[in-house]
Amino acid sequence: MTPDVFGKVHLGYLVIESDRFADWRRFGRDAIGMHLDETLTDVMRFRLDDNACRFLLTRGPAEDTTALGWEVGDHDTFDAIAARIHDHGVPVSDGAAEEAEIRGVEHFIRFPGPNGLLQELYVTPRKGLQHLRLGVAGGFVTGVDGMGHVAIATKKPHQMHGYYRTVFDARLSDYIDETISGLKFKIRFLRVNERHHSVAIASVNRLPLNPIRTRIQHCNIQVAELDDMASAYRRVKELGFEMALSVGQHTNDKELSFYAVTPSGFEWEVGWNPIVVDEATWEPTTHQGISLWGHTPEGHTIVNLLERFKAGARSVFHAEDSVPALV
Numbered sequence: 663m664t665p666d667v668f669g670k671v672h673l674g675y676l677v678i679e680s681d682r683f684a685d686w687r688r689f690g691r692d693a694i695g696m697h698l699d700e701t702l703t704d705v706m707r708f709r710l711d712d713n714a715c716r717f718l719l720t721r722g723p724a725e726d727t728t729a730l731g732w733e734v735g736d737h738d739t740f741d742a743i744a745a746r747i748h749d750h751g752v753p754v755s756d757g758a759a760e761e762a763e764i765r766g767v768e769h770f771i772r773f774p775g776p777n778g779l780l781q782e783l784y785v786t787p788r789k790g791l792q793h794l795r796l797g798v799a800g801g802f803v804t805g806v807d808g809m810g811h812v813a814i815a816t817k818k819p820h821q822m823h824g825y826y827r828t829v830f831d832a833r834l835s836d837y838i839d840e841t842i843s844g845l846k847f848k849i850r851f852l853r854v855n856e857r858h859h860s861v862a863i864a865s866v867n868r869l870p871l872n873p874i875r876t877r878i879q880h881c882n883i884q885v886a887e888l889d890d891m892a893s894a895y896r897r898v899k900e901l902g903f904e905m906a907l908s909v910g911q912h913t914n915d916k917e918l919s920f921y922a923v924t925p926s927g928f929e930w931e932v933g934w935n936p937i938v939v940d941e942a943t944w945e946p947t948t949h950q951g952i953s954l955w956g957h958t959p960e961g962h963t964i965v966n967l968l969e970r971f972k973a974g975a976r977s978v979f980h981a982e983d984s985v986p987a988l989v
Contacts, residue, residue: 843874
C-alpha cells in the first residue's frame with residue numbers, strides 16, 4: 663500500500679504537436695501574453711513563470727495535446743507513484759535526456775493515460791535562462807497548486823475518474839450538469855491539491871458519444887489581475903483569433919474567464935480568482951449549468967456544429983484508449 667500522494671502533485675506542463683508554429687507564436691505570445699522561447703531547434707516553448715517550459719510545441723500533424731506533465735514535490739512521492747503504476751502492470755519508461763532538456767526538467771518518466779494522453783511525471787523543473795518577458799502586468803498564478811487545469815471529453819467517465827484517483831489520489835470536487843448543442847453533459851471536477859480542479863471530465867449522459875476531436879477540450883491558465891484577463895480577451899479578438907466563449911463566471915469554482923480557440927483547435931481558458939478548496943469543510947455538490955453569468959458562445963457557425971456532430975458520430979465506432987489496470 664503506497665502512501666496517499668494527494669496535495670503533492672500538480673499540473674506542470676503540456677506537450678502539443680502542431681505544424682502551425684507561426685499562428686501559435688502570435689496566439690501564445692501576442693494574444694495570451696506568455697513568454698516565447700525559440701532558442702531550441704524545431705520546438706517552441708512558452709513560459710508562465712521562472713520554469714523553463716510550461717507549454718512545449720513540437721512539429722507534427724496531430725494539432726492536439728499529446729502529453730500532460732505532472733510535477734511532484736519530492737523524490738519519495740515520485741518513487742511512490744512510479745511503484746504504484748508498475749505494481750499495476752502498466753509499462754513505465756524513462757524519458758530520454760534530450761526530451762528532458764526540452765521539457766525543462768532533470769528527469770521524467772512516461773506512462774499511458776486515458777483518451778490517448780501520455781502522462782509524464784517529474785520532480786525538479788529547471789529555471790529558464792532568459793529574462794522572463796510576459797505580456798501581462800501581474801503575471802500568471804502557478805506555484806504549489808499547478809499552472810491550471812485541463813478538461814477532457816470521454817465516453818468512459820467512470821474509468822477516467824478511477825484512473826486519476828488510482829494514480830494521483832484525486833478527489834471529487836463537484837459535478838456540473840449542462841446542455842451543450844442539444845446534448846446533456848455530466849462534468850466531473852477532480853482535484854489533486856487545493857486547486858478546485860486539475861482535471862475536468864465531460865461526458866454525454868447515457869450516450870457513447872464524444873463530439874470533441876482533440877484529446878483535451880480545453881486547458882486553463884490563471885492570471886493574477888483582472889485587468890490582465892480583460893486585456894488578453896481584447897488582444898485575442900483584435901488579432902483575429904476565434905473566441906469560443908465570452909467573459910463569464912463559473913458556478914462551481916467562481917472563476918471569471920473567457921475561452922479562445924487555439925491554432926490547433928482545442929480551447930484555451932484564461933481565468934482569474936477561482937476559489938481555493940478548504941479540505942476541512944468541502945463537500946461535493948452538483949451545479950446546474952457551467953456559468954452564473956456570461957460565457958456566451960461567440961463565432962460558432964453551422965460549420966462548427968456540423969464538425970462536432972460528425973466527430974460525435976465517428977466516436978461511436980471508435981474505441982477510446984483507456985488504461986483498465988489503473989482504474
